[in-house]
Amino acid sequence: MINYYFDNTNELKPFTHQLDANNDTLPPDNALRIAPEFRDGYWPCEQNGAWILIEDNRNKTVYNIETKEAEKIDYLGKIRDGFTLLKPFEFCTWNGEKWILDEDAKNEHLIKNNQNLKNSLINEASEKIALLQDIIDLDMQETDEEQQLKQRKKYRILLTRVDASDINAVFPAKPE
Template sequence: MTIEFDENGHALSEGVARVYHYDPLTGEYLGANDETIPEGVSIPGSSTLFAPGEYAAGRVWVFASGTWTLNEDYRGQTYYSTKDQHTIMIKEIGPPPSDYVALAPTSPFDVWDGSSWVIDKEAEQKAAIDSASGGKTQRLQQATDTINPLQDAVDLEMATDEEKAQLTAWRKYRVLLTRVDTSTAPDIDWPQAPTA
C-alpha cells in the first residue's frame, strides 16, 4: 500500500514507507529503512521519501534543498600544499583546496611543477652547504676548546709528553678543518678528530 501525504507532509493513512535518512548538518546520506507512519504523522526529521542514486567510490550523496546531489568525498585523506608541502587531513565533504594534491612529496626539497613533485637541486645543495658549514664551525670550536688548555700547559711548561703530542695532533686537525671546502657538500671528506 502506498502512503499519501498532505501538503504539510502528514500521512493521510497509516502505513509503511521507505525513508532515506541524512545527516542534519552535512546532508550526507546515512541509510534507509522502512518506517511505520501513523495517520496524521510525518516522516522522521532529517529524512526524505526520495531515494538517492547509486553508490559511487570517492563520492557521497548529500540532500539539500529538496534534492540529492553526488559530491566528491576525500574525508580522512591527506593532501599536500603545492606551495609549501604543508599537509592537511580532509575533514569535510567536497573537493580538496585547489592548491593541494594527494601525491606526497618525496623530499623536503620537492617543488610542484603542475603535475608532479620534482627536486629543487639548488635548494637541496644550499641546505647541504649550510649543514656542512654549521658542522665545520662546530668541529672548529671543539678543536679550539681542546687546544686552549693544552696550549696553556705547554706555555706554562707544565705539559706532559702526552699533552704535547695531543696539542700537535689537535692543531693539525684544526688546520685540516680550515681547509675543508663546504661548497662541495654533501661530498665532504672530513678529517678525523684525534682520539683522547
Template sequence: MTFIMTSKNRTITVYNLRADTREFIGQGDALIPAFTGLPAHCTTVKPPEAVAGFIPVFDSETQGWQLTEDHRGEVVYSTTTGRQQYITEPGAYPPETTPVAPDTAWQRWDGSQWVADAQAEHAAQVSDAQGMKNGQMKQAGDVIATLQDAVDFEMATEEETASLMAWKKYRVLLSRVEPEMAPDIEWPEMP
C-alpha cells in the same frame, strides 16, 4: 518528498545529517507530533547511493542532495613547499596540493609531477656541510682550550702537548673546508 505539517501524530522515515558538514549519517524513524516540524538536522528527501570517494551532502537551499568528494584521512602534499597535510573536511583536494608525495625534500612541482631541483638539493647540502663544520670547529676549540691550559700552566704531559699540536693542525685544515663545495668535500680526519 517535501515535508508537510499535519494535524495527526505520525512516524516517518528521516535521513539524518551531520550538523557541521550536512553529510548523510543514517536513516531512522521519527515520531512527528501533530502540528510540529522535522527534528533538527534531518530531511525526508532520500539521499542518492554513495559512490566510492564521494559522500551525499544535503543542500538546504535547493533541498536536494549532492555527491561531494571525500578525501578525509588522506595525506596530500603542498605543491609549493612539499609539506604534507591531512585532509579533515569533505570536498575536493585543497588548492595547490597533490596526493603524490615528493621522493626527496629537494624536488619541486612542475605542474604535473615532482622533478629534481638541483639548486635546492645543493643549498641543503651546503647548509648541512656548514652545520657540520661549525660543530667540528666548536669541538676542536673546546679540546684545544683545555689542552692549551695544560701547556700554559706547564702541567701538560708529552702526550697532551702532541695532542694539542694535532688538534690545532686539524682545526686549521677544518677552517679551510669550503661548505659551498658540498657534497664534494674531503673532511680532515679528527685526531
C-alpha cells in the same frame, strides 16, 4: 516506506540518515523515498529530486602545495585547488602534477650543514689546543701532550682549508 533524509542547509545536500515513513504521507522537503546508491569514494547527495554521487575524500590527509602543511579533509567534493593527496618529502617542490626534488634547496641545506660542521669542529679543536697550550706553558705536561698539540694544530689548519661550499666536502679525521 522509508524516508531518506538529506541536509538541505548544505550546498551539496548530502544524505544524512533514514527513518520509517507513513504510507499515506508525502516525504518532507528534506527527504526522498528513493534509496540512495552507495559506492566507495563517493557520497550520495540530493539534486533535483534524485540522488547523485559526489566525490568523498573526508578524513583523508591532503598537503598544501605551497606550504607542504598537512590537513584533514572535512568536506564533500573534489579536493580543493592548491592541495594534493601526494605526501611531500624533504627538499621537494610542486611541479604542477607531483612533488619533485629541489636540487637547489637540497644543496643549500648541505652547504649550510657543512659550514656549521666546519665551525663546530674548528671551535672544538681550538678549545683542545688552548687547554694543551696551557698545560705546556705551565710545564704541567704528561706523556705526548706536546705531540697532541701539534696534531691538533695541524688538524685545525686542515679544517680551515675545507671548502664548505662543496656539497661533497670531505673533513679530515680527528686526531686521537
